Amino acid sequence: MTLNLNRREWLTGAAATGALLSGASASAQTFMTPNVNPTAENPIRAHFNENVYGQSKIARKAMIDAFDHSHEYAFSAFFELRNIMAELEDIAPEYVGMGAGSTEFLEKAAVFNKVDGGALLTPLPTYGDILRFSKSLNTKIIGVPVGEDMAIDLNAMRAAYTDEVKLIYLCNPNNPCPTIIEKKALREFCIEMSEKATILIDEAYYEYVDNPDFESMISLVKENKNIIVTRTASKIHAFAGIRIGVCFAHPDLIKRMFGLFSNTLNYTAMKGAIASYQDFEYQTFLKQKNQQCLKIVNKMCDDLNLEYVKSNANFTFFNAGRPSKEVQETMKKHHILTGREFKPFTNWVRLSMTKPEEIQHFSNIYRKEFG
Ligand SMILES: Cc1ncc(COP(=O)(O)O)c(C=O)c1O
Incomplete structure (x- = not known):
């Protein structure tokens, strides 16, 4: 991997991070x-x-420096960040979509599901945004309670599926129950159910997971036209108020969601994310x-x-x-x-x-x- 953090930024950041680690x-x-x-x-x-803790020192500096260019349209920063995200996940840039937080993808998915006349299949409880958007669109929602262990119950979700369902939401790790879905079971579920509906896997807390039974489903996106994986810079990168989200899906789905390019992103935020994702x-x-x-x-x-x-x-x-x-x-x-x-x-x-x-x-x- 050849990520292009320049040497001056890296040294500033490495020194800063070293100081953070020592508490100095x-x-x-x-x-x-x-x-x-x-x-x-x-x-x-x-x-x-x-x-x-807030953003990394390197990201903060990148954002302050970026402000001098914030009157310019942000095309180059968009493609720079997209390339970095693609490189980090070992996927082609055409599979990467970006927005102002991952909420944007949840909203788009809910809208497309409505346009396609589909119902939403979702575990309960789970992160509520896609339900909220779907409810406001009068979409039928099929909710499936989590199991006794509070983990998402994939078999119960299979059983609850009907032909009306065109979107399945899985939050992994889930929220508010911070459980994960076992990787093999999830992979099988995604391969089987993506024949019937689009599956959106929300990996907002991906960076915090320390569990051998967890696996990101980005690897599936490469072979599968009906899976969207969403990530956010709002959590470990501390960009909740700055707003950067990244999603991974087949280029056909990316085109459907964004056209060629999402213009909701701001230059300063993208420059911050470019630095943060490399720190x-x-x-x-x-x-x-x-x-x-x-x-x-x-x-x-x-x-x-x-x-x-x-x-x-x-x-x-x-x-x-x-x-x-x-x-x-x-x-x-x-x-x-x-x-x-x-x-x-x-x-x-x-x-x-x-x-x-x-x-x-x-x-x-x-x-x-x-x-
Ligand atoms: C599971 C999950 N997905 C998405 C979001 C929304 O994040 P963003 O700030 O990227 O819109 C949150 C926010 O708390 C979340 O918990």
């Missing part, structure tokens, strides 16, 4: 400092699965921090005998034994924001992994309030 630059970057004295104005944000050290740092956070919260659950789903993402889901709304209200008084209620698991709390020190602070307060 923590005081120089407010976004590195943990928020252990949260206030109403500056709460601990454990509710939206964001990366509260592997920062991603390693964030994954380590995520694992540290999960360890703290898992220990809390073990100590308090609370059931939880083994997380494959940057959030956890645990059974508080009381309404998650009560937990949310209590923690809010301590200026800690936790996830909203997710039906039907109304006693389960979704907690985003922020920084180990903040999750320790959450755990200390949770133990005092509910332990």
Whole structure:
């Protein structure tokens, strides 16, 4: 792979990342400092699965530099980012589509499903956007409850399939239950069911997965005309407010979704993403921090005998034994924001992994309030 981060950028970034890893630059970057004295104005944000460390230093610098060119149309940056994404995933650039966050792909898929007169087949609970878009289009939705282990139940989805279904949504890892679908079973399901419907696999949390049973389905896209894999820079890359999403699909599907080119993307965001996707050290740092956070919260659950789903993402889901709304209200008084209620698991709390020190602070307060 010959990714083209220039030497000056790389050296700046490598030095910065080295400093981050050693903690030496923590005081120089407010976004590195943990928020252990949260206030109403500056709460601990454990509710939206964001990366509260912010973007990598290299990406931030690239975006600041890019601003000088932000009056120009962004064609070259589009093709540069597209080539990088293709190279990273070992796929031809024609298979790559890009948008302002992955929400754009979910929306487009819902619209095309409506145009084709199809129903949507989806697990429940799952990430809600494609359902929301489909509902607003009056699309028929066939929801299939997750299994007792809270994993997506592919056999139940097969059984629920009807001829009306033209779009199948699978979120892997899922959200709010951070489970994965076992790779062999998923591959078989995709090969079989893509004969009948388009399958969209939402891999928003892909970068955080550390599980040998997980596999991205991008490899299938190369051989299959009916599979879309979506990714986002909103999570590990911390671009939730900057907006970059990437999807992978057969060129026919990419053309259908975008024509030749999506012009919703802005130059600054793309320049940031070009740098961020090549900053592997920062991603390693964030994954380590995520694992540290999960360890703290898992220990809390073990100590308090609370059931939880083994997380494959940057959030956890645990059974508080009381309404998650009560937990949310209590923690809010301590200026800690936790996830909203997710039906039907109304006693389960979704907690985003922020920084180990903040999750320790959450755990200390949770133990005092509910332990
Ligand atoms: C599973 C999943 N897919 C997609 C999204 C939307 O992300 P984006 O910011 O890329 O639109 C989210 C956001 O939380 C998510 O959890």
